[in-house]
Amino acid sequence: MSEVASNHYLEGLLKTYSQHSSDVTPWLSQMRNEAVDRVGELKIPTKRDEEWRFTDISSLTDIPFQTAQTIPQLQPADIKHHYIQEAATRLVFVDGHYASALSTINNDSGIIAGNLSMLLPSYSAKIAPHLGQHVSYGDNIFAALNTAFLHDGVVIIVPQNISVSSPIQLLFIATQKEVTSHPRCLIIAEPGSNVTVVEDYIAGQEVAYVTNAVTEISVADNAHVNHIRLQRDSNQAFHIANCTATLAHASNFQSINVALGARISRLNLNVQLASEGAECAVNGLALIKKRQLADTHTFIDHIKPHGTSRQLHKCIVDGAAHAVFNGKIMVQPNAQQTDSSQTSRNLLLTGQAQVNTKPQLEIFADDVKCAHGATVGQLDPEEIFYLKSRGLSEQAARNLLTYAFGAEIIERIPVISLKNQLEQAVLEYTQSTES
Amino acid sequence: MITNNSKPLLEVQGLHASVNGVAILKGIDLTINYGEIHAIMGINGSGKSTLAKILAGHSAYQVTAGNVIFDGKDLLALAPEERARSGVFLAFQYPIEIPGVANNQFLRLAYNTVQTQRGKDELDPLEFDDYVREKMKLLEMNPDFLDRSVNEGFSGGEKKRNEILQMALLEPRLNILDETDSGLDIDALRIVANGVNQLTNKDNATILVTHYQRLLNYIVPDYVHVMNSGRIIKTGGKELALELETRGYDWIGAEENIPEGAAL
Numbered sequence: 001m002s003e004v005a006s007n008h009y010l011e012g013l014l015k016t017y018s019q020h021s022s023d024v025t026p027w028l029s030q031m032r033n034e035a036v037d038r039v040g041e042l043k044i045p046t047k048r049d050e051e052w053r054f055t056d057i058s059s060l061t062d063i064p065f066q067t068a069q070t071i072p073q074l075q076p077a078d079i080k081h082h083y084i085q086e087a088a089t090r091l092v093f094v095d096g097h098y099a100s101a102l103s104t105i106n107n108d109s110g111i112i113a114g115n116l117s118m119l120l121p122s123y124s125a126k127i128a129p130h131l132g133q134h135v136s137y138g139d140n141i142f143a144a145l146n147t148a149f150l151h152d153g154v155v156i157i158v159p160q161n162i163s164v165s166s167p168i169q170l171l172f173i174a175t176q177k178e179v180t181s182h183p184r185c186l187i188i189a190e191p192g193s194n195v196t197v198v199e200d201y202i203a204g205q206e207v208a209y210v211t212n213a214v215t216e217i218s219v220a221d222n223a224h225v226n227h228i229r230l231q232r233d234s235n236q237a238f239h240i241a242n243c244t245a246t247l248a249h250a251s252n253f254q255s256i257n258v259a260l261g262a263r264i265s266r267l268n269l270n271v272q273l274a275s276e277g278a279e280c281a282v283n284g285l286a287l288i289k290k291r292q293l294a295d296t297h298t299f300i301d302h303i304k305p306h307g308t309s310r311q312l313h314k315c316i317v318d319g320a321a322h323a324v325f326n327g328k329i330m331v332q333p334n335a336q337q338t339d340s341s342q343t344s345r346n347l348l349l350t351g352q353a354q355v356n357t358k359p360q361l362e363i364f365a366d367d368v369k370c371a372h373g374a375t376v377g378q379l380d381p382e383e384i385f386y387l388k389s390r391g392l393s394e395q396a397a398r399n400l401l402t403y404a405f406g407a408e409i410i411e412r413i414p415v416i417s418l419k420n421q422l423e424q425a426v427l428e429y430t431q432s433t434e435s
Numbered sequence: 436m437i438t439n440n441s442k443p444l445l446e447v448q449g450l451h452a453s454v455n456g457v458a459i460l461k462g463i464d465l466t467i468n469y470g471e472i473h474a475i476m477g478i479n480g481s482g483k484s485t486l487a488k489i490l491a492g493h494s495a496y497q498v499t500a501g502n503v504i505f506d507g508k509d510l511l512a513l514a515p516e517e518r519a520r521s522g523v524f525l526a527f528q529y530p531i532e533i534p535g536v537a538n539n540q541f542l543r544l545a546y547n548t549v550q551t552q553r554g555k556d557e558l559d560p561l562e563f564d565d566y567v568r569e570k571m572k573l574l575e576m577n578p579d580f581l582d583r584s585v586n587e588g589f590s591g592g593e594k595k596r597n598e599i600l601q602m603a604l605l606e607p608r609l610n611i612l613d614e615t616d617s618g619l620d621i622d623a624l625r626i627v628a629n630g631v632n633q634l635t636n637k638d639n640a641t642i643l644v645t646h647y648q649r650l651l652n653y654i655v656p657d658y659v660h661v662m663n664s665g666r667i668i669k670t671g672g673k674e675l676a677l678e679l680e681t682r683g684y685d686w687i688g689a690e691e692n693i694p695e696g697a698a699l
Contacts, residue, residue, distance in 0.1 A: 381494070386531040388515040389491050389524075390545035390601060391552065397516075400544070404535030404584075411535065 009061035010039055013145065013180065025120055028150070031132050035147035042141040054324045054356045055266055055295040060238050065180040065210045067149060068095035072175050074204075076102060079173060082202050085417045087169035089113050091154050094173050094204075096181030098152050109164045111195070112157040116184070119155045126157055131186055134216035134244040135270075142240045146182040146214040153184030158193035158223070167196040167226075167415045174211060174233065175204030185215040189223040191248075196226035196414060203234035203261060210238045211262075217245035217253070221275070224252040226414055230422075233261035235292065244270040247278035256413055259286040259294045260425060266295040273300070273307035273335075282311040284325075285409040287429050289318035297326045300342075302335040302365075311342040314409055316402060316429075317353035328360040329372065335365050342372040347379070347405050399430040406430075436637065437657050441468040443504075444640045445490075445609055450501035452489050459485045459496070461665035467609075470637040474651055474676060475644045477662035478684050483644045484528060486662070487613040490642075491525035492518050505609065520552040522639075524607030526598035528614040532586040538597070539581035542567055546604045570603040574630045591618030592627075599630045610634070610641040616650035628653030648680035661687055 014036065044061060045052040071094055079102065083090065091113065092102035098115040105113050112123065120127060132150075137143040154170050172183045189195055201211055211233055219225045225245070233239045239262040245253050259265050271280045286294035300309045315323035323346065331338045346355040359372045379401050387397035406426040413419040445467040452460040459482050467473055475483045489496050490503065492515030503510040510518060533541065539560075546567075547557040558566060568578055574596045586594050595615050602610055612631065616624055631654050635641050643654060651659075651673060659675040660667045661684070669675065669687050679687075 380531075383531050383533065385493055385515060386527065386533075387545075389519055389527075390541075390605070391516050391519040391548040392545065393516050393548075394514075396544075396548070400536060400541075401533065404533050407535035 007043070009044065009064065010145075012064045013066070014039060014148070025124055027128055028120070028131070032148055032150055035137050035144045035150070038137055038144040039141065039148050042139070042144060044141060051297065054322070055264065055293060057238065057264055057266070059264075060210065063178050063208065065178055068097065068176055068179045068181065071095055071097045071099075074099065074102060074173070074175070079171070082171060082173075082200070084167060084169045084198060084200075084415060086166050086415055087198070088166040090169040090171060091115065092171045092173065093181075093183060095176055095179055096183060110159055110162045111164055111168075112155070112159070113168060114155060116153040116155050116186070117151065123155070123157065126188065127155060127186065130188055130216060130218050132216075134218065134246050135214050135242045140242060142212050143214055143242045146184060146212050146242070149182040150184055153186065155186050156195070156197065157188045158190060158195045160190040161192040162190075163194040164196070167198050170197065170199045172199075172201045172211065172213070173204050174202070174209045174237065177205075177207035177209055180210040180212060183211065183213040185213070187215070187217040187225065187227070189217070189219050189225045191220040192222045193220070194224040196228070198228045198230065198415060198418060200230045201233050201239065201261070203232065203237065206234045206236060208236040208263070209234065211240070213239075213241040215241070215243040217243070219245060219247045219251040219253050221249040222251060223248070226254045227256070228413055228415065228418065229255070229257045229267075231257075231259045231261055231265055231267070233265070235261060235263055235290070237262045239265040241265075241267045243267065244272065245280070246272045246274050247280060249275040250277040251275075251279070253278075253280040255280065255282045256409065257284045257296065258409070258422065259284075259288070259296070260429075262292065262294070264293045264295075266297070268297045268299075270299045271301065271309070273302050273304060273309065276304045277306045278304070279308040280310070282309070282313075283409050283412055284313035285406055286315040286317075286323050287406055287426060288316070288321040288323060289429070289432075290321060291319065292321045293324070294321075295324035299328045299330070300340070302329070302331045302338045302340065305334065305336045305338070307335060307338050307340075309340045309342075312409065313344045314405065315346045315355055315357075316349065316406055317347065317355055318349040320350070320352040322354040323356075325355070325357040326360070327358070328362065329370070331363040331365050331368050331370065333364040336367045338365060338368040338370065340368070340370045344374040345405075346374070346376040347402065348376065349378070349402065402430040403427055436470045436472075437468075438470050438637065441470050441637070443467065444469050444506055446502075446504040448502045448504070450486075450489070450503060451499045452485065452496045453499055454485070454496050458499070459665055460489070463501070463665075463667060465660065465667065467640045467642065469640055471658065472635060472641045472643065472654065472656045474656035474659045475642060475662060476646070476659060476676065476679060479646070481662040482665040483662045484613055487525060487611045487642065487644050490609075490611055491515060491523060519605070520549050522608035524602050524605055524610050526595070526602060526610070526612045526615050528617060530586050530594040530598055532584070532589075534584045534587045536585050537581070538583055538585050539564065539567065541585045542581075542601065542604060545601065549605050567600075567604065570600060573603055573633060574600055575626050576600060592620065592623030595619060595623070595627055596630070599627055599634075603630065603634055608639045610639060611644070612641065613644045614646065615643070616645055616647065624650065625653060648676040651676045663687070
């Protein structure tokens with residue numbers, strides 16, 4: 001893609017940018033203005049950029065994806081099947097706009113949840129230290145674009161020592177073709193709190209659109225956050241996401257990322273173990289086929305001592321699909337007693353399926369325990385034979401093993417109905433494989 | 436158990452097989468009647484496990500000559516899953532671990548696949564749960580094994596019990612136990628052997644592939660065959676196993692006067 005095309009695309013996008021005077025808070029409008037400036041200076045990355053060498057997103061600029069001008073009036077009946085039954089609080093966004101009629105907010109547990117423009121007047125002091133502070137937009141064009149268009153979004157504040165027993169569902173539905181939405185989520189878990197959040201991206205119809213999401217998560221001292229991110233966008237869509245979690249002292253962050261949809265998807269997930277004794281588990285599953293591309297870049301940064309990180313990333317690649325995994329683990333000079341392990345496992349179901357996996361371990365401390373490894377392979381003939389010797393057909397054996405490969409991640413989802421739903425999705429995927 | 440009126444369940448005739456062009460079986464003849472238990476013994480590399488895998492249909496081995504007739508049908512013409520459905524069962528020496536698939540899910544799938552083939556009704560998860568728990572008592576297995584992934588993190592003994600549990604569920608006609616005694620402590624061996632003894636009857640037959648005589652104290656064979664270099668070089672009754680235990684394997688080759696490196 002030429003620079004001219006890139007700049008033309010970005011200018012086109014910014015034309016739809018407008019000041020919403022009603023919700024302007026000085027610090028927020030200043031942030032937006034800075035982001036607009038950064039958009040003017042940055043370019044859409046190409047395969048010449050190291051961070052994008054396997055993922056060609058030049059086709060993104062072929063269509064001038066604008067933000068939605070009109071929003072369809074969805075009825076609860078239209079989207080009810082996407083509801084997670086255990087969720088007491090559900091925030092729904094349609095084409096990037098908050099749909100209050102479809103949303104349910106339950107404050108019984110003591111949480112503060114809602115959309116940014118509603119909560120900003122009362123909670124500016126809690127929001128300002130975090131919004132735009134975890135995902136930096138200075139050198140990231142997509143985060144800058146999201147921030148430039150930041151007028152609304154999700155805010156969840158879990159006050160000190162509050163445990164929310166039921167999960168919170170954030171549902172982002174795309175219904176229109178050739179539209180860009182910029183979903184934004186801010187999750188603030190105050191000291192000693194505990195919360196489970198499901199961020200769920202859904203296609204209203206099988207058309208081409210762009211989702212450009214940013215999620216920021218602050219996990220304070222001794223807090224515990226389960227974050228499940230589910231990308232089931234249209235198979236023609238582009239999905240770009242930047243997510244950062246910052247972990248304070250003795251906090252715990254459990255992350256599960258599942259990519260099923262999109263023509264091209266890219267997730268940048270950063271976990272900063274910014275204080276002593278922080279723990280994280282980062283699990284990923286990409287389940288793709290045909291000509292899909294799913295790219296996951298993770299960065300787990302051990303900044304302080306006694307941190308623990310566990311990462312398992314799996315890709316199941318069918319058809320002529322292409323999975324990319326780049327997992328960097330950094331152990332900073334004073335992050336002694338770090339305990340880290342990373343595994344990338346990849347299953348290729350056809351001869352055309354492709355995976356690029358790159359585990360990266362950078363250790364600058366001397367008293368650490370770190371392990372990492374990657375495997376790329378096909379189904380094991382001995383496993384297939386075992387199942388066939390029990391009466392299963394070749395196809396049933398292959399399906400079961402493929403399912404099992406994915407189920408290892410799905411099983412870790414702490415929300416039962418979602419787990420069941422995804423197990424079903426994996427089952428349907430395996431039954432439609434081209435192999 | 437040898438009965439006078441029993442008919443052949445398995446007839447192996449002049450079976451030759453190779454893997455990657457290397458001959459492993461060099462002419463096996465073996466007839467097994469309904470109701471019988473046959474032990475196949477031999478040193479490592481004698482071909483006894485290969486025979487077990489070939490009977491189950493492992494694709495790594497090429498049959499280069501000979502026939503295998505199972506209940507009047509050409510067994511070698513059947514795919515592994517067809518053999519399983521028509522009643523051949525191999526208890527693996529090294530059962531495969533399948534993380535991500537719950538044992539009960541796997542057992543029910545296998546059970547229902549085989550039942551359907553036999554024209555019987557499938558069991559739903561609740562019905563199957565009752566059924567499998569009953570069978571597990573036979574092997575003194577903790578019901579927790581149903582919820583764990585197939586063989587994942589099982590000890591050697593637990594894996595072998597899980598194999599015999601599958602045998603109990605699938606009710607095969609030909610049970611092939613490949614080194615089922617390996618890696619078992621004495622208690623586990625007793626439990627597994629008990630389970631097998633309760634499953635053998637006049638309507639099935641059993642092949643015990645084993646290295647040691649120990650298993651045969653618990654499961655008493657009608658015949659003992661000794662394999663060497665891809666052939667059965669001696670056949671006898673259960674007392675042959677005891678003789679092997681005291682004298683080792685070397686004397687047989689000398690007695691039978693098999694020339695070193697004899698080719699066929």
